[in-house]
Amino acid sequence: MKILIKSGRVVDPANKIDEKLDILVVDGKVAELAANIDPGGAEVINAAGLIVTPGLVDMHTHLRDPGYEYKEDIVSGTRAAAAGGVTSVACMPNTSPVNDSLAITKYIISKAQEQGSANVFPIGSITKGMGGELLTEMGELKEGGCVGFSDDGLPVKNGEMMRRGLEYANTFGVPIFTHAEDISLVAGGSMNEGPISTELGLKGIPWVAEDAVTARDIMLAELTGAHLHVCHVSTKGSVELVRHGKARGVRVTCEATPHHFMLTDEAIRGYDANFKMNPPLRSQGDVDAVRAGLADGTIDAIATDHAPHHIDEKNVEFAIAMNGVVGLETMLPLTLKLVAEKVLDLSKAIALLTCQPAEILGIDRGTLAVGAVADITLINPNKEWTVEADKLHSKSKNTSFDGRTVRGYAVRTILAGKTVFER
Amino acid sequence: MSFNPKHILGIKNLTADEINFILDTAESFKEINTRQIKKVPTLRGKTIINLFYEASTRTRTSFEIAGKRLSADTVNISASGSSVVKGETLEDTAKNIQAMHPDIIVMRHNASGACQYLADRLDCSVVNAGDGMHEHPSQALLDAFTIRQHKGSINGLTVAIIGDITHSRVVRSNIYCLNKLGAKVRLAGPGTMLPTGIEKLGCEVFNNLEDAIRDADVVMMLRIQRERQGTPLIPSVREYARFFGLNGNKMELAKKDAIVMHPGPINRGVELGTAIADGPQNVILNQVENGVAVRMALLYLVAGGEKLNSD
Numbered sequence: 001m002k003i004l005i006k007s008g009r010v011v012d013p014a015n016k017i018d019e020k021l022d023i024l025v026v027d028g029k030v031a032e033l034a035a036n037i038d039p040g041g042a043e044v045i046n047a048a049g050l051i052v053t054p055g056l057v058d059m060h061t062h063l064r065d066p067g068y069e070y071k072e073d074i075v076s077g078t079r080a081a082a083a084g085g086v087t088s089v090a091c092m093p094n095t096s097p098v099n100d101s102l103a104i105t106k107y108i109i110s111k112a113q114e115q116g117s118a119n120v121f122p123i124g125s126i127t128k129g130m131g132g133e134l135l136t137e138m139g140e141l142k143e144g145g146c147v148g149f150s151d152d153g154l155p156v157k158n159g160e161m162m163r164r165g166l167e168y169a170n171t172f173g174v175p176i177f178t179h180a181e182d183i184s185l186v187a188g189g190s191m192n193e194g195p196i197s198t199e200l201g202l203k204g205i206p207w208v209a210e211d212a213v214t215a216r217d218i219m220l221a222e223l224t225g226a227h228l229h230v231c232h233v234s235t236k237g238s239v240e241l242v243r244h245g246k247a248r249g250v251r252v253t254c255e256a257t258p259h260h261f262m263l264t265d266e267a268i269r270g271y272d273a274n275f276k277m278n279p280p281l282r283s284q285g286d287v288d289a290v291r292a293g294l295a296d297g298t299i300d301a302i303a304t305d306h307a308p309h310h311i312d313e314k315n316v317e318f319a320i321a322m323n324g325v326v327g328l329e330t331m332l333p334l335t336l337k338l339v340a341e342k343v344l345d346l347s348k349a350i351a352l353l354t355c356q357p358a359e360i361l362g363i364d365r366g367t368l369a370v371g372a373v374a375d376i377t378l379i380n381p382n383k384e385w386t387v388e389a390d391k392l393h394s395k396s397k398n399t400s401f402d403g404r405t406v407r408g409y410a411v412r413t414i415l416a417g418k419t420v421f422e423r
Numbered sequence: 424m425s426f427n428p429k430h431i432l433g434i435k436n437l438t439a440d441e442i443n444f445i446l447d448t449a450e451s452f453k454e455i456n457t458r459q460i461k462k463v464p465t466l467r468g469k470t471i472i473n474l475f476y477e478a479s480t481r482t483r484t485s486f487e488i489a490g491k492r493l494s495a496d497t498v499n500i501s502a503s504g505s506s507v508v509k510g511e512t513l514e515d516t517a518k519n520i521q522a523m524h525p526d527i528i529v530m531r532h533n534a535s536g537a538c539q540y541l542a543d544r545l546d547c548s549v550v551n552a553g554d555g556m557h558e559h560p561s562q563a564l565l566d567a568f569t570i571r572q573h574k575g576s577i578n579g580l581t582v583a584i585i586g587d588i589t590h591s592r593v594v595r596s597n598i599y600c601l602n603k604l605g606a607k608v609r610l611a612g613p614g615t616m617l618p619t620g621i622e623k624l625g626c627e628v629f630n631n632l633e634d635a636i637r638d639a640d641v642v643m644m645l646r647i648q649r650e651r652q653g654t655p656l657i658p659s660v661r662e663y664a665r666f667f668g669l670n671g672n673k674m675e676l677a678k679k680d681a682i683v684m685h686p687g688p689i690n691r692g693v694e695l696g697t698a699i700a701d702g703p704q705n706v707i708l709n710q711v712e713n714g715v716a717v718r719m720a721l722l723y724l725v726a727g728g729e730k731l732n733s734d
Contacts, residue, residue, distance in 0.1 A: 195620030199435075201535035201557030201592060204619060270543075271536030316512055317534035319555070 002026050003417060004039045008047025008378065012054055013351035014358075014367035023052065025374040028417035032370065047378055050411065053350050054366045055087025055118075055375030058328060059357040060152075060177075060231060060255060060303035063089070063120065066107065067096025072308035072395045074108065077328070078116035080306075080394040082421035084329040085410025087118050087375035088358070088365045089306075093125040094153040100125040100136045105144040117413075117420040119375070121147045121363055123177060126165040130154055133161070135168055142172045147361045150177035152231055155213055157183065163220050170226035175253070175360060177229045178217045180238065181279070185209035190319045192265040192280045200268065202318060207286070210279055211237035218245040218252050229360055230254035232305050234279040236289035243298040253360050254293075255303040258327060258334035259400050261290045267400065273314040273321030274398050277307065291343050294352065301357035302349075304331050308396030326394045330387055332379065333406035340407065378412040385409060427728045430542045430549045431721050433558035434599040442603055446568050448728075449713070449720035455492055456715055466495035469726055470525040473499045474517075475552070476532040481687055481711060482552050482561070486529045489718035495526075495726075513537060514544055521545050527725055530554075535592075548725045556590050562686055563596035565717040567604060569710045570641055573682050578605030583635040583677075584626075585667060586645025586694055587616040587656075593645065593686045598624045611635035612667060615656040632667050639677045643684040644669050644694045660693050670696030674704060682706045 003025045010021040010033065022037040023030060063077040072080075081089050091108065093099035099108065105122050112120035124146035128134045130153070138149055149169050156162040156178070169176050186209045191197050193204025214230055218241055221228035233239055233254045245252040259277065264284050267275040275281060293299040307324025314321050335353060338344045344352070358366030365375055386405045389397040413421040426444045434442070455463055471490040475483050483499060490497035502516065513532070520528060527548045530538055535555030542549040553559040570577055582601050588594050588610050598621075601608050608626040610617065611634070622628050629635040636642050647663055657663050664670065669683065670692075683695075683705045691697050699705065723731070 193619050195623040198618040198620045199595070199624060201555045201595060203556075206619075271539055312512070315514060317532070317540060318536050319534050 001028070001417060002040070002042035003045060004037060004042040005045045005047050005052055005376065005378070008050045008052035010052045010368065011347055011350045012368040013347050014054065014355035015369055017368070018347050023368065023376065025417045028374050030368050030370055030372045030374050033368065045378070045412065049380070051379040051381050053377050053379060054354040054368050055377050055413065055415065056085050056332065056353045057088045057357040057361070057366050058086045058304050058306065058331065059090045059301055059361055061089045061091050061306040061328065062094065062308065062324070063091040064308055065095060065111070066104065071310050074111045074120060075115045076393065076395045077306070077308070078112060078118035078120060080326070080328040080392065082117040082413045082415070083393045083410070085332045085377040085379060085413050086328055087377065087413060087415050088121060088363065089118055090121045090123050090147060090361055092123055092150060092152040094130060098125050098130050100128050102140055102144045105141055105146055109145045118415060119365065121145070121361055123148050123150050123152070125149065126151045126156055126176060127161065132157055135165060138169055138174070139172050142174055146174070147363060148175045148177050148229065150179065150231070152177060152179040155179050155181040155183065159216060159220070162217060163224060166220055166224045166226035166228060170224060174362065175227040175229045177231050178213070179231050180210050180213035180217060182209045182212050185212065190276065191268050192282045194265060194283055196265045196268060200271070202268070205280055207235040207237055207282070210235050211241060214238045214241050218242065218250055221245070221252050222248065222250045225251065227251040227253070232257050232260065232279055232303070233290065233293070233299065234260045234282050234286060236286050239289045239293040239298055243293065246298065253300040254298070255301040255357070256290045256294060256299045257303060257305045258331050259325060261287060261294065261338065262334055263400060268318070271318045273316065273318055274325060274402065275400050276318060276321050276323055277305070277325050278323040291338070294338065295343050300352070300360060302331065302335050302352045303357065304328055308394055309398050310396060314398050325398050325400045326392065326396055328394065329392050330399060330401050330406065332410060333408045334401070336381055336408040337406065374414060374417040376414040377410050379408060380411045381408045383407065383409055425729060427724055427730065429725070431560055431725060432538050432542055432549065432551050434560045434563050434596045435558065437603070439603040442564070442567065442600060445564055445717070445720050445724065446571060448724060449568055449716040452719040452723070453713070453716040455719070456712070461492050462494060463492065464494045465723060465731060466490065466493035466726055469495040469527070471495045471497045471527045471529060471722065472520055472525045473497060474502065474520065474528055474530045475500065476502045476530070477553070479531055479552070481714070482531065485711070485714040486552060486718050489715050489722055492715070493719055493722060495722065513540065517541050517545055521547060527722060550721055550725060553592055555592065557592050558596045559592040560596050561714070561718055561721060562593050563600040564721070565710055565714040566597055566643070566684060567600050568713045568717050569684065569706055570682070572709065572713070573706060574640060577601065580606040580640040581609065581638065582606050582641040582643060583609045583611065583639040584643045584645065585611045585632050585635060585669065587647055587651065588612050588621060589616045589618040591645050595624065597643070598626050609635045609639065613657060613663070632669070632673065633676055636673065637676045639681055641682055641684060642669060642674070642677055646686065646688060646690060647694045649690065664693050668694050668696060669699055674699055684710060687711065
């Protein structure tokens with residue numbers, strides 16, 4: 001089985017490639033990159049005018065399976081991924097039951113392999129049941145396929161527990177993904193604390209609720225020598241803390257979501273719960289800091305925090321609506337917007353979506369090196385289209401970008417040499 | 424000028440002219456409340472539902488009387504607890520009510536934005552009787568009406584509002600309303616009850632009551648909820664009363680002809696000393712009285728105003 005992707009602009013930051021090349025795929029692997037490869041008997045895919053990248057990697061999703069299949073499941077979630085040009089997702093363990101056991105890890109992986117449209121890399125929980133009290137069997141979970149550990153959705157409140165989680169995960173060479181939030185400072189808040197929350201009469205969440213725990217966890221990474229990955233940084237202070245940590249040589253990486261670099265808390269003025277997530281949309285100063293962090297390399301990955309919720313959980317009073325928005329199908333155009341706005345160059349943007357998250361996860365994806373698995377995304381970078389919530393492939397339609405006109409999308413998503421999405 | 428808004432959700436989006444028009448309309452209704460037969464046929468055949476998710480005596484009664492004096496059919500629904508506790512969503516409750524074809528729903532709800540939520544989803548008019556910590560437009564309007572009655576004009580006055588600013592929808596609506604009408608607004612309260620960025624709504628913030636009320640024309644005291652005692656917000660009602668209660672001779676700092684207002688219900692001896700609550704400067708019962716006229720005006724205008732007669 002051979003396919004030849006012809007005449008595309010290949011952008012493969014892992015191998016410092018940005019030029020017009022053909023890619024020959026044989027038996028699901030990249031066999032050759034060169035100008036003008038002879039098709040021989042290969043199926044030819046004309047990529048003229050398109051950008052060809054490694055399949056995108058989204059290191060932070062919630063697939064809701066098992067337990068919350070009414071919001072999303074592995075089939076619908078990976079279909080949404082494929083539609084967004086994403087071939088690999090890491091999925092957080094806050095399912096029901098929590099992914100704190102080999103059985104759940106194996107269930108996720110086998111369902112994804114049998115019925116999914118993308119690679120799924122489970123993240124196990126740091127503590128059993130995400131209860132914050134007992135470590136999970138990280139050694140066995142890693143053997144079973146977990147690529148890291150997180151209690152995402154909840155912080156690890158107890159400092160010693162977090163320290164031991166870092167030390168123990170480091171034993172097996174995998175990172176801890178911290179959801180940095182001091183619940184006592186959140187104190188029931190439902191949006192960013194600032195002039196807008198005061199005006200709207202919604203209880204605010206101060207930036208310090210995020211920064212305080214980001215600081216603690218970076219210091220714990222320094223203390224333990226373990227790899228800490230900070231999920232969804234949303235504040236100026238968090239970006240600054242990661243920057244300082246890196247400068248001191250701490251093994252810290254972090255990610256930012258498209259909604260945190262695209263939107264501010266101004267969006268909440270209509271009390272629409274599709275702008276409610278955790279961490280919340282912040283101020284313009286925070287958005288600027290996140291963008292600066294992406295530009296200067298402080299932020300290592302763009303990730304969606306894809307968090308599907310049923311309409312019944314969103315179509316309610318703002319204060320009681322669930323936190324989270326879907327993102328798999330809008331990550332690519334929103335990232336390309338940063339290129340259009342000259343925050344990032346294209347190669348840097350693609351690195352944030354491919355090789356950099358792949359490296360943090362320790363997975364052999366995000367590259368078009370000869371011999372690599374042929375996960376490939378073909379992108380039309382110029383096509384203008386309007387996001388329509390109803391047309392998303394995800395089971396849940398809770399996007400912050402409904403009705404927004406964006407530019408660029410995946411026209412073909414190839415998973416191990418096989419086309420899993422095409423438009 | 425004519426002004427027939429579909430909904431009254433807050434003061435923020437009203438203009439000074441619109442506010443004055445509402446107050447002038449209220450002026451014309453005021454007299455009805457002192458007649459022998461306190462009823463006019465203006466809203467005959469209209470159905471008004473008072474949907475109250477929070478306890479309220481004054482506001483609900485005031486809206487009910489306002490509707491009845493205009494000959495509307497008024498129905499009160501008291502829903503206890505949030506929609507989540509009830510098991511029926513706010514939208515479902517509202518749609519069930521709408522199926523009975525009311526013309527106006529007057530709603531009080533504990534969630535900020537709840538009236539906007541309803542207005543976005545229903546065909547009938549929605550009047551906000553207080554939503555969470557967001558707005559309480561009819562209160563701000565009756566306050567403005569009362570100030571105007573006592574001071575002639577609001578323009579150029581200094582109004583001090585004291586108390587739990589964070590949790591007060593009355594403050595937010597009043598800041599908008601008073602600014603639009605040309606008054607200066609000062610706020611004071613303990614730091615734990617002053618929300619971030621409140622000054623951006625148009626006010627000056629003080630840490631002590633004395634500075635805020637010095638030379639003020641109007642002193643508006645807010646109810647301090649006793650439940651807040653012992654939370655991280657205030658250590659005790661006793662200490663609160665000492666530093667932020669209007670008592671003793673503190674009113675001497677304000678202008679000689681200053682008036683004292685309170686949205687009620689008052690906690691005597693806490694935010695307001697009895698001598699001041701019952702003293703010559705208090706206009707608290709005027710506020711209540713004027714509330715009926717202002718709410719008559721709101722219901723009348725939302726129902727169509729002058730167009731009602733031409734139909």
